[in-house]
Amino acid sequence: MSNNDQNHWGTATRGVRVGAERTPEGEHSFPIYATSSFVFESAAQAAARFGGDEPGNIYSRFTNPTVRAFGERLAAMEGGETCVATASGMSAILSTCLALLNQGEHIVAAHTLFGSTIGLFNNHLARFGVTTSYVSPTDLDAWREAITPATRMLFVETPSNPLTEIVDLAALAEIARDNGCLLVVDNCFCTPALQRPIEFGADIVVHSATKFIDGQGRCLGGAVIGDAETVGEKVFGILRSGGASMSPFNAWVFLKALETLEVRMRAHTAAAQTLAEWLEAQPAVERVYYPGLASHPQHELAARQQDGFGGLLSFDVRGGRDAAWRLIDSTRMLSITANLGDTRTTIVHPATTTHSRISAEERARAGIGDGLVRISAGLENVEDIIADLEPGLAA
Ligand SMILES: *Cc1c(COP(=O)(O)O)cnc(C)c1O
Numbered sequence: 375m376s377n378n379d380q381n382h383w384g385t386a387t388r389g390v391r392v393g394a395e396r397t398p399e400g401e402h403s404f405p406i407y408a409t410s411s412f413v414f415e416s417a418a419q420a421a422a423r424f425g426g427d428e429p430g431n432i433y434s435r436f437t438n439p440t441v442r443a444f445g446e447r448l449a450a451m452e453g454g455e456t457c458v459a460t461a462s463g464m465s466a467i468l469s470t471c472l473a474l475l476n477q478g479e480h481i482v483a484a485h486t487l488f489g490s491t492i493g494l495f496n497n498h499l500a501r502f503g504v505t506t507s508y509v510s511p512t513d514l515d516a517w518r519e520a521i522t523p524a525t526r527m528l529f530v531e532t533p534s535n536p537l538t539e540i541v542d543l544a545a546l547a548e549i550a551r552d553n554g555c556l557l558v559v560d561n562c563f564c565t566p567a568l569q570r571p572i573e574f575g576a577d578i579v580v581h582s583a584t585k586f587i588d589g590q591g592r593c594l595g596g597a598v599i600g601d602a603e604t605v606g607e608k609v610f611g612i613l614r615s616g617g618a619s620m621s622p623f624n625a626w627v628f629l630k631a632l633e634t635l636e637v638r639m640r641a642h643t644a645a646a647q648t649l650a651e652w653l654e655a656q657p658a659v660e661r662v663y664y665p666g667l668a669s670h671p672q673h674e675l676a677a678r679q680q681d682g683f684g685g686l687l688s689f690d691v692r693g694g695r696d697a698a699w700r701l702i703d704s705t706r707m708l709s710i711t712a713n714l715g716d717t718r719t720t721i722v723h724p725a726t727t728t729h730s731r732i733s734a735e736e737r738a739r740a741g742i743g744d745g746l747v748r749i750s751a752g753l754e755n756v757e758d759i760i761a762d763l764e765p766g767l768a769a
Pocket of ligand 1 (some may be wrong): 462463464465488490491529562563581582583584585594595596722
């Protein structure tokens with residue numbers, strides 16, 4: 375199998391076949407290299423490895439064959455040159471910022487970002503003189519206006535969580551290019567099975583592998599994908615010194631999970647679409663947020679930019695917080711958890727959990743009402759998910 379073959383492969387084939395070269399043992403499933411360090415044939419070889427004159431393993435904080443196999447596979451799926459695997463999604467974002475931003479520089483970010491990302495920017499990067507401005511993700515003029523001469527990075531998630539707003543990645547990439555900024559996309563919700571931001575001009579993709587990539591709620595992990603210099607040298611350099619490396623065991627779980635990623639994402643999407651259409655027909659539901667619905671304001675953009683509409687949806691129930699809590703508490707099968715991207719369908723009330731730390735005004739501005747409920751559609755029979763929600767909406 376040559377690299378030339380790989381270039382013609384689709385995303386699902388890459389997820390199954392790229393990376394994980396067979397060892398002389400002839401194993402069909404790639405092994406876990408559970409070793410912290412590697413031995414050298416001679417003092418001279420050790421010196422050459424340390425000096426960078428000879429490629430090869432030294433220590434698993436730097437490189438490990440199982441971690442490398444996962445990274446090669448994910449990079450191929452995203453269409454990026456290289457991937458650095460990290461201990462968690464947050465360490466992927468931290469490593470990217472530490473590697474690519476200097477004191478006094480500035481980030482423009484969507485105000486809809488994952489809460490811990492906002493916390494990292496505001497509470498930690500700010501202490502080192504890196505500041506962040508927030509804009510509405512879909513307002514391209516707001517992105518342009520927020521850019522200053524110090525801006526180095528635009529940071530976005532699309533679809534957004536929990537309202538599934540879609541950002542035009544090609545348009546945002548153009549704004550980044552025109553202003554000499556890097557566009558970083560957190561592709562956690564779609565995964566490369568449904569969306570490959572680098573094809574639209576993004577410079578860097580970051581992942582929480584903890585969510586749909588694992589897809590079964592087992593391991594924490596993350597990844598940074600991009601070109602050989604930006605990611606392969608700079609982000610890798612931070613990881614090598616900073617130590618937020620992925621463990622070989624977790625890499626093995628994710629490597630195997632990538633083999634089923636595309637079929638799982640298609641199944642999550644099919645379930646979410648059925649749920650969204652059913653919810654839209656319920657009198658107790660005021661509004662449904664799902665890019666696969668014709669009523670979604672960026673339905674056509676999502677259809678153009680994504681290969682599927684994804685597993686996440688939200689809806690407003692009539693009656694505010696009490697009605698939302700009643701619905702959540704009436705379910706017997708769904709998991710009440712803020713986590714997402716699992717085989718098991720999860721349900722959560724954003725206003726009092728994931729978004730409880732922002733003020734009521736900020737929540738209102740972001741469109742996160744008291745009646746809003748978010749679901750991450752799992753892989754159960756969708757009839758059983760509907761049957762679990764039905765009594766709470768009828769009440
Ligand atoms: C969960 C999540 C993260 C953080 O990932 P961890 O693996 O929990 O560190 C980052 N971005 C998004 C969009 C997430 O949902």
